[in-house]
Amino acid sequence: MRIHELPTDVVRKIAAGEVVTGCFSVVKELVENSIDAGASLVEIEIRSGGKEYIMVRDNGSGMTNQEAKLAIKPHTTSKISSIEDLDSLITFGFRGEALSTIASVSRMRLSTAADSEELGTILEIAGGSVTGQKPLSGSNGTFVEVFDLLYNTPARRKFLKSASIEGRMVTEMIQRFILAFENVDFVYSRDSQTVFDTRGAGSLQDRIALIYPGISTRDLIPVSGDSGEIKVNGYVTLPSRTRKNRMGENIFVNRRYVRQFELNYALERGYGETLQKGNFPFAVLFIDIDPQEVDVNIHPQKLEVKFASTAAVLDEVKRAVRSAIKGAGHFTINIVHSEENITGSSEERKDVSEIYQDHEVSNHGFKHPWRNQKVFDNNASDTYTQSRIDRHHFRSFALGGEREGSPEKEKSGEGKVSFIGVFGERYLIAESEDGLLLIDQHAAHERIIFETLKESKRIAPQNLLMPLELNLERSRMDLVIAREETLKKLGFTFDFVNDKIIMVSIPQVMGVEGVVDVLEEILDEMRLEGLEDPKTVFDNLLASIACKAAIRTGNRLDIGQAEELFEELRRKNLLVCPHGRPISMVIRLEDLDRYFSR
Numbered sequence: 001m002r003i004h005e006l007p008t009d010v011v012r013k014i015a016a017g018e019v020v021t022g023c024f025s026v027v028k029e030l031v032e033n034s035i036d037a038g039a040s041l042v043e044i045e046i047r048s049g050g051k052e053y054i055m056v057r058d059n060g061s062g063m064t065n066q067e068a069k070l071a072i073k074p075h076t077t078s079k080i081s082s083i084e085d086l087d088s089l090i091t092f093g094f095r096g097e098a099l100s101t102i103a104s105v106s107r108m109r110l111s112t113a114a115d116s117e118e119l120g121t122i123l124e125i126a127g128g129s130v131t132g133q134k135p136l137s138g139s140n141g142t143f144v145e146v147f148d149l150l151y152n153t154p155a156r157r158k159f160l161k162s163a164s165i166e167g168r169m170v171t172e173m174i175q176r177f178i179l180a181f182e183n184v185d186f187v188y189s190r191d192s193q194t195v196f197d198t199r200g201a202g203s204l205q206d207r208i209a210l211i212y213p214g215i216s217t218r219d220l221i222p223v224s225g226d227s228g229e230i231k232v233n234g235y236v237t238l239p240s241r242t243r244k245n246r247m248g249e250n251i252f253v254n255r256r257y258v259r260q261f262e263l264n265y266a267l268e269r270g271y272g273e274t275l276q277k278g279n280f281p282f283a284v285l286f287i288d289i290d291p292q293e294v295d296v297n298i299h300p301q302k303l304e305v306k307f308a309s310t311a312a313v314l315d316e317v318k319r320a321v322r323s324a325i326k327g328a329g330h331f332t333i334n335i336v337h338s339e340e341n342i343t344g345s346s347e348e349r350k351d352v353s354e355i356y357q358d359h360e361v362s363n364h365g366f367k368h369p370w371r372n373q374k375v376f377d378n379n380a381s382d383t384y385t386q387s388r389i390d391r392h393h394f395r396s397f398a399l400g401g402e403r404e405g406s407p408e409k410e411k412s413g414e415g416k417v418s419f420i421g422v423f424g425e426r427y428l429i430a431e432s433e434d435g436l437l438l439i440d441q442h443a444a445h446e447r448i449i450f451e452t453l454k455e456s457k458r459i460a461p462q463n464l465l466m467p468l469e470l471n472l473e474r475s476r477m478d479l480v481i482a483r484e485e486t487l488k489k490l491g492f493t494f495d496f497v498n499d500k501i502i503m504v505s506i507p508q509v510m511g512v513e514g515v516v517d518v519l520e521e522i523l524d525e526m527r528l529e530g531l532e533d534p535k536t537v538f539d540n541l542l543a544s545i546a547c548k549a550a551i552r553t554g555n556r557l558d559i560g561q562a563e564e565l566f567e568e569l570r571r572k573n574l575l576v577c578p579h580g581r582p583i584s585m586v587i588r589l590e591d592l593d594r595y596f597s598r
Contacts, residue, residue: 023050024169026102030144031177032092034058044174045189049166054146062114062140065121072125074100104128105150111136111143127152171195175211176257179250179284208284215241215282221328225320230313232320234285239274241282248282253294259303266314270321428562435588443583444569446550449509453542459491461505468503477501479523490541509549518548
């Protein structure tokens with residue numbers, strides 16, 4: 001076949017492949033047009049997931065008869081007029097493709113009216129061609145109906161998902177619009193059932209509760225960050241309110257929803273290690289930035305953006321979230337009685353089994369038992385802790401009597417500290433003058449290792465008896481080759497044989513088990529080099545190694561090991577682990593007295 005020019009209808013159907021990726025993308029384009037038209041009310045209805053029928057109606061500015069006819073032609077728009085306008089976009093649409101491409105692969109009815117004309121216009125369109133026109137008498141706004149999506153491209157229509165999946169994707173997309181635009185009311189119906197009606201839900205908190213009914217206002221932490229050029233605001237949840245995927249993370253750049261790994265990662269990094277691995281927070285975050293500093297024209301569905309200064313944006317997101325988590329200052333103590341020690345009705349047991357105490361960080365703090373430092377304050381760390389106290393799983397260190405703090409410690413003014421035991425093979429327990437001291441043995445050991453590694457600036461390697469061939473994805477293999485010297489400083493050395501990478505040595509502080517996972521975490525962290533400060537990246541690499549080298553939950557400590565760990569912690573006055581998670585907490589004696597009505 002020789003080179004030739006494609007027919008117009010073929011060109012338009014190919015172009016539709018980038019815009020019409022599913023029913024949700026059609027709804028997205030139409031709703032964005034409504035918002036750009038200044039609508040304060042947008043109604044959406046779909047049937048059969050949108051495959052058979054999609055309707056979007058708004059009370060925006062509408063179009064004239066002539067504009068309506070132009071709007072269904074390719075590359076016609078009211079949003080821009082010159083190439084310079086692309087540098088300062090404030091609208092969602094700008095390419096002039098949406099209506100024309102949707103009309104080319106469906107049957108469409110476009111009804112619209114504007115102030116400047118007495119009568120509006122109704123256009124009937126099939127496959128991109130106008131098949132009928134009549135006048136419309138009504139108020140301002142636009143009413144678009146799409147029938148039989150992709151009816152004239154059966155090869156593509158068969159790749160649409162089931163009605164339930166297409167409908168779910170539309171619903172998720174509508175949820176994002178509801179969260180992003182508090183000043184716009186949305187009424188969304190699916191197969192004649194109203195799913196969302198936001199009229200009356202004027203605040204962002206109200207809308208979050210509407211979208212995520214399982215989240216209460218108690219779970220939400222306001223986020224506010226302002227570096228001058230970059231503003232970050234919205235809400236995140238406490239570290240106790242998470243899910244197993246990122247579907248609850250909603251990030252908007254200039255009110256445009258984006259799906260960008262770097263931003264999600266920065267959000268999660270803001271939590272430090274208060275998030276357990278594999279858990280992800282709920283979040284609604286808005287990043288406001290000068291339109292000239294962000295390029296939204298890099299993705300067919302505009303789901304990704306490019307920043308002029310990516311590092312500054314990521315840093316501001318992380319800083320704003322971390323500040324919000326630190327400032328929350330909430331912790332929960334659940335004191336649970338064993339069943340055999342409780343009498344009375346189940347309701348009575350419920351009443352006495354839980355106690356919740358919230359402390360404002362700015363007004364309250366718990367004194368550290370040896371340095372009179374506040375464990376829960378703005379300078380400590382992410383201060384949400386949840387503890388469950390149960391008299392099972394307790395192992396005492398008391399051997400023939402109570403272990404008291406040494407006379408030397410008491411003379412030095414550090415106070416009386418007595419070891420009591422270990423709870424659940426994870427928490428060291430001691431008695432201090434202020435109350436019951438609980439220390440997370442893993443977090444404490446992790447921080448001590450981290451500080452040691454930072455002081456040495458280089459980790460000694462240990463050779464593997466049997467070198468390990470790595471099975472890494474291409475991007476990670478490239479990082480191993482490019483960052484070989486940095487990895488050597490961390491204790492990793494490699495041989496390169498043809499296209500294979502052989503691990504020869506690993507950090508001396510680590511065991512072989514899980515070392516590949518640690519390496520992969522380190523390589524993922526290295527991807528941020530150039531986006532974050534090099535020292536911060538290197539510290540994060542050390543933190544990953546320290547975390548895996550530390551005592552694990554369930555490891556049994558004898559009395560000597562526990563005391564040595566405690567003394568090292570006290571000597572260095574360490575309050576948080578390298579990832580920002582608290583190391584210790586105090587349950588005050590007066591809190592226990594109040595619980596037991598003493």
